[in-house]
Amino acid sequence: MTNSEMTSLSASLQSPEPGSRSGTTRKRIEKHDFPGYGTYNVHAHPPSPHLQKLAATLTSSSSSSSKLTTLEATSISGNDILSSSFYVSGLVTLTAGILAPLCLLLVGLTLYLFRSIYAETVTALPCNGGTYNVLLNCTSKQFASMAACFAIIAYITTGVVSALTAIAYLKTIVTSIDLESSTIILLFSFFILTSYGISESAFVAKIIFLGHVFTLTGLCIFGILFIGFSEENYLRENWNTEYPRVNVAGEERDGTVWTAIFYGFSSAMLGVSGFETSSQFIEEQAEGVFVKTLKNMWQGVMIFNPLLSLISFAALPIDVITANKDTVLAGTAKVIGHWIKKSLNFPEHWEVGELLSFWVSIDAFVVLAGAVLTAYVGINGLIRRMAMDRCLPQVLLWKNSVTNTDSLILFGFFALCVSQVILLDCDVEALGGVYCYAFLSVMSIFAFGNMILKVKRPSLPRLHKTSWLASIAGFLSVVTALLGNILGKPELLTYFFVYFIVIGVLVLSMFNRVNILRVILFVLREMGVEEEAWEKEPETLGGIAATRSPKWWWNRGAATQVSTSPSAAENPDETIDLETAGLLAKASPKKDQTSKRRSCFKSVVATLSSVRDVPFIFFAKHDDLYVINKAVLYVQKNEQTSKLIIVHCKSEKSGDTQTLSEHVKLIDVLYPKIKVSLLVVEGAFGIGMIEWLAQELAIPINAMFITCPDKDFTMKIQELRGMRIITY
Template identity: 25%
Template sequence: MTPDSLEMKSSNSDSPPPEWIAIQPLDGQSEDVCHAPVDTSLRPPSFQSSRFDIVLRRQHLRPKEGGGLKQTAVPSRFLNLSNTFEFAGWGTLTRLDLATDDIHKGDGDIQEARRERSLGQFTAAALAGNAILGSVFYALPAVVVVSNVYSPISLFSATLIMFLWRPIMEELASALPFGGAPYSYLLNVSSKWLALLGAAVMLLDFASTAVVSAATSATYLAGEVNLPFPVYVVALLILAVFALVCLSGLRESARLALGLLGLHMVTMLVVFIASTVAWARSGNDLLKANWTQGRSVSSSQGVALQIFNGFCIGVLGLTGFECIPSYVSHFKPGIFPLVLRNLHYPAIVFNVLSILFLLSLVPFETLLAGNNVLSILAQVAAGRWLRIWIVVDAVVVLCGGVLTGVLGACELAERLARDRLLPQVFLKKLTTGAPAVSIGCFLLFNIVLYASSGFSLAIISKMFSLVWLFLMALFPLSVLLLKFNRGRLPRNRRVPVSVVFLTFGVVFTAIGGNIAIDPTTVGYAAAYVIAIVVVFYGTMKKVHLIRLMFWLYDQSPLLHRTSVTKKWGDKMCDAVRRMRRQPVCLLINTDEINRLFHKALYVKQNEETSCLKLVHFYEEEHGIPSEMEANWKILDEAFPEITVDLVLVRGEFTPARVAALSHRLRIPTTLMFMSCPGPQFPYAATDFGARIISL
């Protein structure tokens, strides 16, 4: 109908407009016209009576009792399968009252989680302290090679950069005290894909920590005694022994790590005292000679370039700090800043004083030639007895670094298993609480990593420095995303954005410097990271991969002719149905359709499931949002491949009741998603154990 015809029709007195159209009376026209009797049958239905009729177009086919397959005009992409394989059933509405047993179990889970936060500031510091303070044994020789006599300046400036990272790590840990960080940070503030990349870098960093620590320990031992077998065999034995030690559990491992760290700190204190006495006796003659010789050796390079190269390599003296947030979920509340402080200051002192004493007491040629430089310093300062002592300490504390890598990897594996990126077998634990499968797989990965490098400590160390820097770059990235995507999330500290960008500048400068020193490090690091990402992709998208395999099978008629090959298709279909059967929960407090849609879209893009449950807690009937049921039905229709259920749970929204619901529905809290709580929310978001997926 044209606009002209509409105008003619509206002006025709014989064809008055429908009575339900709101028309203001014209000037001079009696208002009685507007109050003429109206045929109410011509009025449109009210929203109260039509809210489902308007939006639920095809849902007259929905069975009243729920269930049934969603119908669609889209044909199946599989030649020999019906739409039952592609699409899910209609969702159902359930009103749920939690049983007393479920509530008791939920309370028990909350109490158990609190009991796990048992590590004090010293035991917590010891878990990563051996890796951090033991790094002096392999950082010093590497820095001297590139920075020569300017090594003290390089090491001092490198250790100072932790003053940028400490407040960033404190803000992240206070907002999201989850284990497996920074993977868990990225999972709660961004997409699962970015978190997956972070997990790959983390795993490679933990493996590098363990391998470099074990190989350096074996090198120190081989420098003092004649071994009947190659150095790499000793390194592999150290990896195996400390993997077995980790089977005793986290608490016992922390106590052992504390003992090892105490021995190391006493040893370094004795070495520093002996070196001070020896320096006072010998004077500055050797220091002046080393200064002159070092400058002549490096005269072709600029001073600034040597200091910069030493700074880029000197960050190895801070390796281990990235491991601390990995098990922050086991820390007592409020001690995380103390742990960082207790490890940062000794790291500065150990690195700077060690290199100063070396330049003052050890000839420059010896520094450039040997790896066991601290044992040489000990012998010069006090004699053979101190050299033997520091070699024993080096072997012991570096073995503690292996412990740090194993424990960090176990925490990461547990988080990945709870998020269904690894098989559930990784969650099984011994009576000691140790995850045997995680430990065994990590040991195997360490062996593969070490063997693939040709058992070369130099190659692993080069890759280690670059991987560590990339991992440290994830912390400012995580806090930036936290500020932007989860700005309402309560936290104890807020870092200025300027500090975040300054940290980015420092870390990318160090990355560029390491690449410029040795471009081959990029190849090694990229190869390992890509390999790990491919494996994680296979575990994350396993349903998609099986569906692709079935599509290829379905396109091959020859494979459908024998009973054996037909079983292949049946097994693939059963595997897809079984994997998609695991439901996930959306904890909702609103009926806004746009917010519900984006949450459901997140589940569709990040989780392989055909069952989604919208869960709303209410205390009174009027507490249920008025349009929640209507919009749930819209959502159920919008995602034909997912069954969307609405579960209304009577009771207050508390961590204990969410844990009780987890028992009732048999859905782990890590597969429950929620919005970001605000500052007035009475509970911490992490108390629920749920993933935060929206602002």
């Protein structure tokens, strides 16, 4: 293309003055709200060998050999969910009395329902984020982020409860240690460990998990023998005790069998802490591992928790269990050890009871510390995903250059955990209540998300399916447990809402940055601050002058050929590059001395423009005006951007794209506050093409959207690597 043709084309697509855009009757559009025209006839010809090389590189990097095995993934989540055995039986006994084993068994049955719910949902959308990821692909981004706030609180409380209980068991051995300071030291230790990376963390978790399963198995075997052969067990005596008095919305009432089951079941749900964690790092797991982790965790909860609770009732009077609710199993092991010594006629100086109690206490300390590790790993995956989606500040994406880990996220989590330790004064029961509110909210929302997935994404391929009956039953079960905790511990709602408000305000402020800045502009105008005259930045074909390109673009030797007309195949010399087309992501300009002297009004306008100057991509498979319109509406509602690039991957069988170009131009005129461009790429849609576009346009993959895949979709969902599904 000659210089004169370039100039003519550029001039023909220059943005008109605000308020005068062709096709709109708007009398006034602010300059900062009008991004300019899009481009509608840009054709790219990525070299096939390069696409194949990118695809091969991505396939090898995501191979199963570099990902977590079943044992490693189960260990990370299992240390959390199985560590609950050390404190949940005591807490459930406070409200259920002798029916605690039954309540823990009911929780196991509920978890069986959630095995299939999680399996269907996460295999359909195999990306990190858990509940947040499901709702992000099925509902609005705001709703997904608010739901994620519950998960964040749950992880904070999980880490604190586990750390406190670990130190409580350690105090049975070393009585002189301080509970609060030791808990903070333990939390800091795992902050350092996780800063070294998930592989090292998985190795430590695996060692802890195997030792813990061995301990619980041994304690269960000895406990069963104790129940069957000991003449000094307390089962009959405990069975005749009255049901505990319960708190019903602040009023004390006598306990009944129904209050014991209702409130006991509600408290027992604390015993499934960690079940959702596996979904937070599914991208780091090898293929097929996730479903196996769900099965392994369910089996552990179903077997160990009810059985150990029953054994504790045989070994200890019920009032001793409630008085030592944080260290029940240590006392149980001590009694069983004394019985073993007496039954086998061991020498008098052999302290078998003390030795078995010491063993259980050490294991409790280690595995509960491992549950702290689980909290760190889970929160890291969730927060990073939210930051990438611009739901949280981008500074959280900073990586430690030495260890290549998200040190800011991990340190922030450590700081929040410390605040909860101090605020709730190391009260495990209070922390357990706060955790239940958050965790049960997460599980109920996840079950709700599963039902939305069935309705809104029915064609999405999935490896497992669950029935509507199971989804509804699981949802009602956790809602019942949530209601029981609210009625039984209403005073803890204050602490819960403090954390929810703090985290929620941060998330909401990120979503409403544009609206907040517009309010500031309005206030400045009302105060009489006038906008200074300032020239618009130079515009090119896309209405925006791109200022950067990925470094490897220039090292590649030759620029990718991009055509401004459908006749590119016939006239390959008529080309420009993507930078000239104005499609590259724009870097924030460097501040100079002049910018420092800008007016307050102009500074706010510049900030507003920089927030919205982040492009997104929507892949249009067909020339469907209805779908493209829905995509634009979704972007306007959920993203703070003024740029949307419609990408069409043109194959040999595809027809002329002229009609598609006209439709995109129409959409661009209909929505004056967002610049809609069309990029036609010669080649098939695939992982190589996705990565090429991400590199060439400097747009992350999580800023790319597609319609819901169907049964004919040739790619695996995980190969989309976080690409969002926004419409049918």
